[in-house]
Amino acid sequence: MPRIVFFSIKGGVGRSTALAATAWSLAQKGKRVLVLDLDLESPGLSSALLPPERQPMYGITDWLIEDLVDNGNVIFESMAATSNLSHDGEIHIVPAHGADHGEYIAKLGRVWMPKLQVDGTREAWSSRLDRLLRDLEKRIQPDVVLIDSRSGIDEIASACITELGANLILLFALEGEQTWNGYRMLFEQWLRAGIAQQIRERLQVVGAIVPELDRAEYLAGLREHSYEVFVDTLYDEIAPIKIGEVGRRLDGTWWVGGLSEGWNFDEADEAAPHHPWAVNWHRSFAGLLSLQGRLAAIDTQEVKSVFGALIDGVSNAVDGRETP
Numbered sequence: 001m002p003r004i005v006f007f008s009i010k011g012g013v014g015r016s017t018a019l020a021a022t023a024w025s026l027a028q029k030g031k032r033v034l035v036l037d038l039d040l041e042s043p044g045l046s047s048a049l050l051p052p053e054r055q056p057m058y059g060i061t062d063w064l065i066e067d068l069v070d071n072g073n074v075i076f077e078s079m080a081a082t083s084n085l086s087h088d089g090e091i092h093i094v095p096a097h098g099a100d101h102g103e104y105i106a107k108l109g110r111v112w113m114p115k116l117q118v119d120g121t122r123e124a125w126s127s128r129l130d131r132l133l134r135d136l137e138k139r140i141q142p143d144v145v146l147i148d149s150r151s152g153i154d155e156i157a158s159a160c161i162t163e164l165g166a167n168l169i170l171l172f173a174l175e176g177e178q179t180w181n182g183y184r185m186l187f188e189q190w191l192r193a194g195i196a197q198q199i200r201e202r203l204q205v206v207g208a209i210v211p212e213l214d215r216a217e218y219l220a221g222l223r224e225h226s227y228e229v230f231v232d233t234l235y236d237e238i239a240p241i242k243i244g245e246v247g248r249r250l251d252g253t254w255w256v257g258g259l260s261e262g263w264n265f266d267e268a269d270e271a272a273p274h275h276p277w278a279v280n281w282h283r284s285f286a287g288l289l290s291l292q293g294r295l296a297a298i299d300t301q302e303v304k305s306v307f308g309a310l311i312d313g314v315s316n317a318v319d320g321r322e323t324p
């Protein structure tokens, strides 16, 4: 079951909108989609996909709190709802909080706490969350799980990327120094922690809300800066040997230059993780009062023109093909 995480260094870059459109599109193709709003500090995804009367009673925050006192199963059955936007497939949504969000802010202070076990050991929040995810996957049996992650470069945001067993991690990026400095810090942190190698092959940069004006130049700049960060951090250094080059080693044996070893890509390689999948700015999504209303009236062609590259990439990942 592929898990796909939608992440961004900065907030307000159209991540939840893109996730909702992706869920809509996958469901349109007959997929069973499970959507989780893990952006607990800035939730919004469930209201984008569900009208108020369909909001479930509880959300992820309630479960994380109840689980601390072994009460998680009491609310487990009442924390998912199906969207009425799905046609051929189904979209199941687990919100950050329930319809009655009474004590939400107070609860937020405790969600990331470890759980004290009977044997005195502690279970980290990330493994508690993984337990919830596995139970939800077992119950709902989705073809794919889409996770709206917390944004930023703090430890919790980083763990949402590295510890949720995601097959594909989408890194939303607006062009600008703040974005690239942020990603550089995050990647360097993974290098220091020794987890860069296991995570890097699942990464993919997404160009967030790409402007209409000078689109090609904008994307070229985005690609260049993204490449710089990947080359400096996650890509292996390329051995200075050309394919077909022949030489003799000190011990007398011969070598022939083949494919360069190591994990690296050309700047222009469209299949490279640094090469952005573009989500286009479109006036019909700017400053929306209700994304739910917008998606209810949208058609496939419109979704394709704004989110096409992202949806194709995600669909390929779900169907197990190579990403384009």
Ligand SMILES: Nc1ncnc2c1ncn2[C@@H]1O[C@H](COP(=O)(O)OP(=O)(O)OP(=O)(O)O)[C@@H](O)[C@H]1O
Pocket (backbone or CB within 6 Å): 008, 010, 011, 012, 013, 014, 015, 016, 017, 018, 039, 042, 044, 151, 209, 279, 280, 281, 282, 283, 285, 286, 287, 288, 306
């Ligand atoms: N493709 C788009 N074209 C134009 N405007 C967009 C597009 N996608 C999103 N927006 C607008 O940008 C704003 C932020 O969108 P959204 O809530 O999806 O971002 P986010 O990254 O999830 O933000 P947050 O960090 O608050 O969760 C909204 O006003 C939305 O209507």
Ligand SMILES: [Mg+2]
Pocket (backbone or CB within 6 Å): 015, 016, 017, 039, 042, 043, 044, 045, 148
């Ligand atoms: Mg959001």
